Amino acid sequence: MSRSGKSRPPLVADKRYDAKPSGKAGKAAKPAAKGKGSAKSKAAARKKVPARKPARARNPIVAFFGGLFSWIFRLIWGFAWRFTAVLVMLIGLGVGYYYASLPDARELVDGRTRGSVTLLDREGQVFAWRGDQFGGVITADTVSPHLKNAVIATEDKRFYRHFGISPRGIAGAMRINMREGRSPLSGHGGSTITQQTAKLLCFGTPYDPASGQTEAEYEAECRRGTIARKVKEAIYAMAMEAKYTKDEILTIYLNRAYLGAGSRGFEAASQRYFGKSANEVNAAEAAMLAGLLTAPSRYAPTNNLQRSQDRASVIVGLMEEQGYLTTAQAEDARTHPAQLSEAAQARAGGYFADWVMDSGPSFLTRDTTEDVIIRTTFDQRIQTAAEEALQYVFEEKVREGSKAEAAIVIMSADGAVRGMVGGRKTKVSGAFNRATQALRQTGSAFKPFVYAAALDLGYSPNDLILDAPLTINIPGSGPWSPKNYSRKFYGEVTLTESLAKSLNTSTVRLSEAVGRENVATVARDFGIENELAPGPAIALGTSETTLIQMTGAYAGILNGGRSVEPYGIMELRLQGDDTPISGQDGGMGERVISETAAGELVYMMNKVIEEGTGQRAKLGDRPVAGKTGTSQAARDAWFIGFSADYVAGVWMGYDDNTPLSGVTGGGLPAEIWRETMLRVHEGLPIRPLPMIEPSAPARAPDVAGQQRGRKPANTAEQVILEVLGTILGRN
Template sequence: MSDKRKRTRRAPRRRFPARMARWLARATLWLGIRVGGVTVAVVGAATVFYLMQLPEADELLDGRERGSVTMLDRNGDVFAWRGEQGGVVSAADMSLHLRNAVVATEDKRFWNHYGISPRGIAGAIRINLREGRSALSGHGGSTITQQVAKLVFLQDESTWMRKLKEVPYAFAMELAYTKEEILSIYMNRAYLGASANGFEAAAQRYFAISAREVDIPQSAMLAGLLTAPSRFAPTRDLSRAQNRSRVILRLMHEQGYISDTEYVDARTSPAVLSAEAQRRSGGYFADWIMEDGPEFLTSETSEDIRIATTYDPALQRAAEQGLTGVFEELVREGSQAQAAVVVLSRDGAVRAMVGGRAIGGAGTFNRATQALRQPGSAFKPFVYAAGLEGGMNPTDYLVDRPITLNIPGSGPWTPQNYTRTHIGPVSMHEAFARSINTTAVQVSEETGRGRVIATARALGLDSALQDTPSLALGVSETTLLDLTGAYAAFLNRGLRAEPFGLLEVRLRDGGELLLNRETPEPVRAVSERTAGYMTWMMGQVTASPYGTGRRAALEDRPVAGKTGTTQAARDAWFIGFSGDYVTGVWMGYDDNTPLTGVTGGGLPAEIWKRVMRGVHQGQGVTPLPALVPIAPQTPPQVATANSGNNGRVVIRRERVEQRTEDAIRNVVEGVLRGLLGN
């Protein structure tokens, strides 16, 4: 066969692939045109549909479901924020540097595209593939317009459905709104950490100025929050936020928004937090206000409000430093023991609160207000106060000896002293200062548990109290705040001092008064005589050589208080007061693990002492309102009871003479106070 004939036969075979390729190209083009046409028609129809539903731009600026809560301390300064912080300012009124920083960071072609950016999407896909992710995972290439669609209209959609709807929504918004309006919606609704929604709230939160006033470094730091607001929040990690802001500054410089000089200056002088934002203290106090205040003005408010409180930042620092210092110096490293501190004025105003140590992801559980713990011997002031109300005197004698009580349904119960020893006859005030258990039970049983419970209730303990002989030893749970508030009544000459922290609530804008705390009428919890005697007896706890709270004594002023240690040392307390402040300290483990070598007169008393030193720094001395008892003229006659009265001790000495002396003393003191104007 000739060569020409062979070439002729092979030619159709070569032409077939070429014809097939042309056919496929025409078919693909035909299909593409039709699919494209259908896609354009669907997108166009969806765009028109969404366009008809879009509200006015002004209606979309504030998307918060709840209002914000700003808290002021006793000096009128901001110390905490809660709720959803916001504040509407149009993008045109915000700092030009801030607007440029946002555009440079999120969408550099924002002013030129029509809602989507194909180049941005292609770049995002390229980055995702280079970093080992799927094409649509990670960087999305979304424009600011698409992000507004997601923030406002598509939050509840699945990822794929949202991606499909973003495009027609973006086109619709570009047709309905100006670029300035779209940017305004975005800059007012973007979440920027620390409960701040929008750049006005964030500027106020971190820098205590308006978004109208932020400079280049501040603008870069705020824009840097858009990627990961919680991670880059400067209140969480300032150095990380500053590093992120340097990335934003580089983008602003590359895109011509800032000059070489501005770029260098901003990098060398990064933004720092305002004094208000730097205050990390007061969180537990603020949480307590949110829980304790009326819900319609705190957690459920739709308004932006300001709450004036009793919080004192100087006393808060003293409380935090006192607690931290003891754990750093006297507690083994790595200890998981917790502690809480509360400081009150004599009228019950809460000035400082430490709800726990920030260890092991401790969270926001407030051990000062939420933890129900057994007070142990810190409950004994209510027992002895009930005894005094019933006619006893601090100089009455009791007998510290083994006693056994028959408890119906439980059988015999024998209370033990901490020392496991007994000292026999002992005055009431010494038994209290030594924290003897047997005598506390005797006083409770002799006075009547009903009267003890009523006295504790009158003083401010609202939790359940067990009507059993062990009531006297503090087995009924309470909170540190309630216990400290009850002690305040002794300092307050027997008038109940209910703990409070909220003073007034006003609208943030306009200042309209919504709620004002009215000073309640004085309620007498115990007599002034009882309060005075108890103050003196608690003074012996810190001042006498046998007092369990000697470690809490202050060098420059008299103080009074009581230690408390529960069974197996699961809780250790010291609650006490000076002439001006009442402070409570609790120490223990959240899981009730026993403390090792800790009693209320040890580390809690040391914490209390250091806190009170800081609290009183630079303050004058206010004397305690103590009533000193008159010692008996003759030794008392004491006899133990027989088994017929359940092991109680009967005090036979007549008290008529003592009561007469007390009455005369009270009359004389009353006349003197009248003459001296006190």
């Protein structure tokens, strides 16, 4: 049967596996056309798709809390990032504000509101400082590498890696605080060097004296550690990090940090403690200076050298741990700890420096706003001699536990003060100075002025004076009868013997003969500025004065009879200037008594030591002169005397006026004087005293003529004799 249409394709079995194409046949193979496929292929495809399981119903409680927590999280997250964004913006504004207000770094290195005073001795060597010292600008580049490393190791080992604050440091400080039983924000603060510098700058607020705050109150306010101030400190620190380089920040810190003993900055502290620049300190000295940052007063080597050295040893350990020192270098620093300079050991010049600061012009000493350098008359060798002598006598010859005090002044004949001890505690500053501030009765140490007045009026050391009972009627007080210390009377004695034995009745007779007003004039002209007691007892030293005034008056006797103004300032100039603002060379003034009278008085006072009450003050072959003094009830004991080179005065007594027990001027004060002068004159050639030995024989006193306008007084006996002479003359 014939077919119509297209022939049907032959039947072919289904391919079960794809044959690997090879050769041309493989290349010619084409993918099956999309869209139309066989029914079997579509059915197979449907079989391969797994059937979807029906959704499982959620627990409504879990769904509720899950949704709630999700909502809370989204709420917190939204608040947190917005709050953080605002906080970052505020911090940025704060940093920008402080950044704009920060001056050039060089303007911030010296933050003092007042100046300082540097005191030089007579040789030009520094021996004391007053006020906040600023030794000059040092930089992170010029300072000793040991010092730079010590500061970083101690205060902020991540200094060169943080941005002004150290989160790790704060966390560590909080952990230490809690471990030590404090609140997280009490105690250690974790402050970086940048933060500490911000605090030193008081966040850019300078001290204003007109504010009513003291400088101490201002600094205390700047150091307050409230939360608000900590935040402000952190912002200011970040502004500094943005404005300055790390080394500029470190330079400000090195120059502004307070390091004890009035030292502002490491240069001043290095000069203060070691007598050298901060550029030159070694590892041990650097460690000691860095150790002061924690507690400047406590660790100041002038307060307790051993404690300061122990602290330095800890710093050396930190430097070793952080790789700034090798093991050998660290061991060497521990074995050879830093030592104070001689000037530092003197503890700021003690009483002498205080006196100079009080005696100089206030605008260039106590209240100076400039850095002032004062060259003084001070002699460190003589000062040491006086301190050692005082210590020796009190240790060897004064009973243990005694509260008695003593003072010493040593000066040249022109009034230049060479040494001063104002009390038994010699290593002090700002203490009560018994040499210049204590007003005490002089006792018989005043008697040389009586004899000076007599000699100036024409008396001779060999003139006779009666030592016998004497009664003087004092208006308003009644009769007064002086007695000798020995309770004896010696009849007619020469003026020399009367002074040598310190006789009272003969001295009062002489004073009455020459006139109390003349005696008072001589004493005042020689420098006794305090009011002198009226009445006949003036001759026995019932008036009060200071040791420095009495010593200056005796210097007038040594120099030939001219007045003396004790002085300590030789030259005063501003730091950096070579031209002095003022200067002084000598303190002698007008003549008080004639040179002859002065020479004769020196002779008489020499006899006081050779034959009289002052024999304990002998200096062997060296000729000396002086006078003992013991006030009423032995409340004060004095010895003042001189060699051809120096004048020295010694006072001893109790601050509360308790009478001394068994002490007179010829006892312990004379021994202190002797021990002092032996040390002072060590190595000096022996020189003769400027004394005039009388050649006239002893005679009865007869005041003839007038000198310097002084007239002999008319005593009651003289008035009666004159009246009788007038009557007899008429007859």
